[in-house]
Amino acid sequence: MRAVTRLLYEGKAKQVFATDERDVVRIHFKDDATALDGKKRGTIEGKGAVNARVSAVFFEYLAGRGVATHYLGMAGDRDLLARRVTIIPLEVVVRNVAAGSLAKRLGWEEGRPVAPPIVELYLKDDALGDPLINHYHVRALAVASDGERQRLEETALAVNGLLVPFLSRKGLRLIDFKLEFGRDAGGDILLADELSPDTCRLWDSDSGYRMDKDRFRRDLGGVADAYQEVLRRLEGGESDAVAGAGRGDPQAGSA
Ligand code: UDP
Numbered sequence: 001m002r003a004v005t006r007l008l009y010e011g012k013a014k015q016v017f018a019t020d021e022r023d024v025v026r027i028h029f030k031d032d033a034t035a036l037d038g039k040k041r042g043t044i045e046g047k048g049a050v051n052a053r054v055s056a057v058f059f060e061y062l063a064g065r066g067v068a069t070h071y072l073g074m075a076g077d078r079d080l081l082a083r084r085v086t087i088i089p090l091e092v093v094v095r096n097v098a099a100g101s102l103a104k105r106l107g108w109e110e111g112r113p114v115a116p117p118i119v120e121l122y123l124k125d126d127a128l129g130d131p132l133i134n135h136y137h138v139r140a141l142a143v144a145s146d147g148e149r150q151r152l153e154e155t156a157l158a159v160n161g162l163l164v165p166f167l168s169r170k171g172l173r174l175i176d177f178k179l180e181f182g183r184d185a186g187g188d189i190l191l192a193d194e195l196s197p198d199t200c201r202l203w204d205s206d207s208g209y210r211m212d213k214d215r216f217r218r219d220l221g222g223v224a225d226a227y228q229e230v231l232r233r234l235e236g237g238e239s240d241a242v243a244g245a246g247r248g249d250p251q252a253g254s255a
Contacts (some may be wrong), residue, residue, distance in 0.1 A: 002019040002020060002021050002024055002026070002075070002081060003019060003020050004017040004018070004019055004026050005017070005018045005019060005020055006018050008025065012032060012033075012034045012038070013029065013030055013032060013033065013034075013047075013048075013051070013194075013198060014027055014028060014029055014030060014194070015027070015028040015030065016028075018084075019081075022084070022185075023083055023084050023184070023185055024072065024081055024082070024083065024084060025081070025082050025083075025084045026075055026079050026080070026081055026082075027052075027079060027080045027081075027082055027194075028048070028078065028079050029047070029048035029049070029051045029052040029055075029078045029079070029080075029194070030047075030048050031043045031044055031045060031046065031047045031048045033047065033198070033213070033216050035213065035216060035217040036217065037126075037129050038126070040216075040217070042216065044216060044223050044224050044227065045224045046224055046227065046228060047198070047224070047227055048078040049077050049078040050196070050197070050227040050228060050230070050231045051078075051194055051196035051197070051198055051227075052074065052077070052078045052079060052080055053074070053077075053231055053235075054195070054196045054197065054230060054231055054234055055071075055080060055194040055195050055196050056071065056073075056074050056080060057231075057234045057235065058163070058195040058196075058234075059071035059080075059191070059195065061162070061163075061166060062159060062162060062163075062191065065162055067155065067158065067159060067162070067191055068188065068189070068190050068191065069190055069191040069192070070082040070083045070085050070182060070184070070190045070191065070192040071083075082192070083184050083190060084184065084185070085181075085182025085183055085184050085190055085192050086182055086183050087124070087180055087181070087182045087192060087193070088143060088144055088148075088152070088180070088181050088182060088183065088189070089123060089124040089125065089143050090121050090122070090123065090124060090138070090143060090144065090149075090152065090180070090181070091121070091122040091123075091124055091130060091178050091179070091180060092119065092120075092121060092152050092153065092156045092178070092179045092180070092181070093119070093120040093121075093122065093156075093176060093177070093178045093179075094117050094118070094119055094120075094156050094157065094159070094160045094176060094177055094179075095114050095117060095118045095119075095120070095175070095176040096113070096114055096115075096117050096160065096164065096173075096174060096175060096176065097110075097111060097112065097113055097114055097173070097175040097176065097201075097203075098110055098111065098112040098113075098114055099111070099175050099176055099201050099214075100176070100201070100214075101132075102114075102118070102120075102176070105132075111208070117157065117160055119153045119156055119157060120132060121133050121134065121135075121137075121138060121149075121153075122178075123137070123141065123143075124180070135149060148189060151189060152179075152181055152189070155179075155181070155191065156179050159177075159179065159191070160174070160177075163177070167202065168205065170233040170234060171204060171205045171206065171233060172202045172203070172204065172205060172211065172230070172233060173202065173203045173204070173205050173208075174200060174201075174202060175200075175201035175202065175203055176200070176201045177195065177199060177200035177201070178199045178200075179191060179193070179195070179199075180192050180193035197211060197212040197213055197226070197227050197230050198212075198213045199213075200212060201213075201214060202230060209226075210226070211226040211227075211229060211230050212226070212230075
């Protein structure tokens, strides 16, 4: 019956539990939020439930279009059931628009379009602050073979190609996002972890209003409302509920 047996892992925003089905885990999404390498901490009310449901919507959408994911279904209102995988310690980031660390690194203004999209690899290592690495580092670290690394990058670009138009129909611009992948018991590589406003930058298509974790990182206010609005739009609602969103007020947090 997939009853939870023991805690396998606890991260900043999630807990992963083993279940009585060997290959199935239950991922519990917390309201806790951290940023700036853990130096900033807080809670965002309702975030766990939103991120679980947003991830479920994305995983279902992608799975329906040929992307292999760990997602099996929702359990309760803030937990996902997923295939048990060993996470490959790489964060694969895709960028359509300059923001965050890319804007800083290259001296690009945030909002500058990036074409073609840039794929970046970061080593998942909290103690090192997840450093940016390249193909040579991946090889020397032996965290993935060349073929696997190439597949991760191709899958990340395919995910981007699917999510950009999907989100655009919801009035959201996909600025950038981070993916993680894992190997299941059979060695197959699956898209894993989460896809949510914690791990994607999403701007309102009309106003540029930020509807993602940057509201928390940068103390922009309206964090919980922005997360709820993303979920509302993904679940098919209308697209104008957040204060500032869709009202031509890009300064309400787009810089
Ligand atoms: N990201 C993430 N986890 C991380 C680092 C980044 O989910 O540990 C996401 C982030 O939300 C954004 C994208 O990856 O959508 C690119 O983030 P960036 O490198 O600009 O880092 P940041 O500015 O967040 O430090």
